[in-house]
Amino acid sequence: MITRRDFLVAGTAAAGLVSAVGSPAVHAAEKAKKYRVGLVGSGWWGTNILAAAIQSGTADAVALADVDKNQTAKTLKKVEELTGQTPKTYVDYRELLEEQKPEIVICATPDHWHPLVTIDAVKAGAHVYVEKPVSHTILEGAAMWKAARAADRKVQVGTHRRISPANKAAMEFLKSGGAGKVGMIRAFVHYQGGAGQAVPNSDPPEGLDWDKWCGPAPLVPYNRLIHPRGFRSFLNFASGQLGDWGVHWLDQINWWAGDNQTPKMVASSGGRFVRQDNTDAPDTQNVVLQFDDFVVEWEHRLYAGNAPEHHNVGCYFYGTKGVLHLGWIEGATFYPGKDVNSEPSWHADAKLHQPDQQNIPELWADFIDSIEKNRLPLCDIEKGFRSTTFSLLGMASLKLGRSVQWDHDKLQCIGDDEANRLLRREYRKPYVYPEI
Numbered sequence: 001m002i003t004r005r006d007f008l009v010a011g012t013a014a015a016g017l018v019s020a021v022g023s024p025a026v027h028a029a030e031k032a033k034k035y036r037v038g039l040v041g042s043g044w045w046g047t048n049i050l051a052a053a054i055q056s057g058t059a060d061a062v063a064l065a066d067v068d069k070n071q072t073a074k075t076l077k078k079v080e081e082l083t084g085q086t087p088k089t090y091v092d093y094r095e096l097l098e099e100q101k102p103e104i105v106i107c108a109t110p111d112h113w114h115p116l117v118t119i120d121a122v123k124a125g126a127h128v129y130v131e132k133p134v135s136h137t138i139l140e141g142a143a144m145w146k147a148a149r150a151a152d153r154k155v156q157v158g159t160h161r162r163i164s165p166a167n168k169a170a171m172e173f174l175k176s177g178g179a180g181k182v183g184m185i186r187a188f189v190h191y192q193g194g195a196g197q198a199v200p201n202s203d204p205p206e207g208l209d210w211d212k213w214c215g216p217a218p219l220v221p222y223n224r225l226i227h228p229r230g231f232r233s234f235l236n237f238a239s240g241q242l243g244d245w246g247v248h249w250l251d252q253i254n255w256w257a258g259d260n261q262t263p264k265m266v267a268s269s270g271g272r273f274v275r276q277d278n279t280d281a282p283d284t285q286n287v288v289l290q291f292d293d294f295v296v297e298w299e300h301r302l303y304a305g306n307a308p309e310h311h312n313v314g315c316y317f318y319g320t321k322g323v324l325h326l327g328w329i330e331g332a333t334f335y336p337g338k339d340v341n342s343e344p345s346w347h348a349d350a351k352l353h354q355p356d357q358q359n360i361p362e363l364w365a366d367f368i369d370s371i372e373k374n375r376l377p378l379c380d381i382e383k384g385f386r387s388t389t390f391s392l393l394g395m396a397s398l399k400l401g402r403s404v405q406w407d408h409d410k411l412q413c414i415g416d417d418e419a420n421r422l423l424r425r426e427y428r429k430p431y432v433y434p435e436i
């Protein structure tokens with residue numbers, strides 16, 4: 001299987017287009033207030049966010065929580081290298097909230113834990129930087145949004161592509177009519193890869209509290225394909241490629257559409273046609289989302305790239321003047337001709353940070369600014385909730401084997417009790433599903 005990291009390395013070398021930018025000016029932030037920050041979910045991405053926060057000069061990393069002590073140990077080492085300080089570590093994030101009273105919580109757990117952590121954190125008085133997708137079911141996302149407003153706390157969602165320079169330039173290009181009238185957007189992530197191999201269940205490694213890791217989701221046997229990092233391909237904890245990568249691109253479309261539109265009808269098909277490992281997310285999926293005056297299509301396949309179209313990742317905005325490709329490492333490119341082999345007439349380079357080619361420092365700076373100016377952050381929870389809803393409606397349709405009609409004001413599938421049951425899930429006791 002080709003991982004995102006493999007893709008990054010290959011893509012970076014091949015494309016030669018990446019314009020990596022250095023760390024943001026720590027000097028500018030030398031006199032900035034340092035917020036007491038607690039990290040919940042000390043894995044790959046949580047460590048990236050915390051490192052960017054520390055490097056910005058606005059974060060005092062006071063505590064780390066993870067249900068896996070092996071993960072906390074790695075992040076602790078990184079924080080010690082960056083700051084010379086040793087934050088306190090916790091297994092249960094609720095003890096972190098209680099004892100440390102952080103001003104900011106970064107939540108980078110697997111998806112199924114985002115709602116409870118975020119809601120508990122805002123209730124405890126913290127602003128929250130939470131990762132995408134915001135939740136595993138739609139009504140949890142609504143509850144997070146309402147809880148943020150009720151507690152008057154800022155909740156920034158980690159969809160950093162909204163602040164990426166190439167994406168901002170592309171959005172201006174589209175809004176100024178550069179691509180003409182757009183009627184269709186196709187979003188996609190395709191990776192070449194094999195069928196994979198099943199891995200037997202085993203005892204959890206020492207230091208991992210597996211019961212707490214599963215938390216409100218069903219308690220399943222430990223399997224090393226699930227943790228660390230593999231949860232995205234298991235539907236008890238996440239929503240596969242659509243819920244993982246898909247939310248980034250659906251969020252770009254939500255942004256382009258003005259953050260106030262939702263699909264009236266969503267239909268998805270797909271399945272597991274190729275993969276033979278013990279993940280259970282679809283290896284092939286497409287989703288059609290019907291909006292008032294445009295249509296969105298999502299596509300992914302986990303075993304074949306997209307060579308004829310040259311791009312494996314991103315969105316094509318199809319307009320009367322040509323096709324805009326909004327990508328990641330490739331930046332954004334406009335093709336005015338009939339196909340992608342035509343000469344581009346406009347391009348914006350990606351300007352991304354290492355590690356892992358992202359724009360977390362800019363999004364963190366926006367988050368701090370939103371707290372200090374008492375305004376909504378750029379990737380406010382309401383927007384992240386809406387973008388996540390697009391993907392979760394796709395998962396609901398796939399599960400049902402038919403389309404669903406959505407009413408976002410009522411947060412209901414119209415006249416469809418079966419679909420409405422999928423808007424929430426049973427939580428494992430003693431966890432309690434968050435009510436709006």
Ligand SMILES: NC(=O)c1ccc[n+]([C@@H]2O[C@H](COP(=O)([O-])OP(=O)(O)OC[C@H]3O[C@@H](n4cnc5c(N)ncnc54)[C@H](O)[C@@H]3O)[C@@H](O)[C@H]2O)c1
Nearest residue numbers: 041043044045065066067068071108109131132158228229
């Ligand atoms: N914005 C982006 O570009 C981007 C990129 C990668 C990952 N992510 C998101 O970041 C999140 C984490 O992904 P990852 O790849 O870092 O996974 P990971 O497995 O490396 O890290 C998740 C960590 O959370 C821990 N955890 C589980 N339950 C917990 C709990 N109750 N309390 C504290 N810790 C708990 C796990 O033990 C693990 O160490 C996901 O939501 C993912 O979608 C976002």
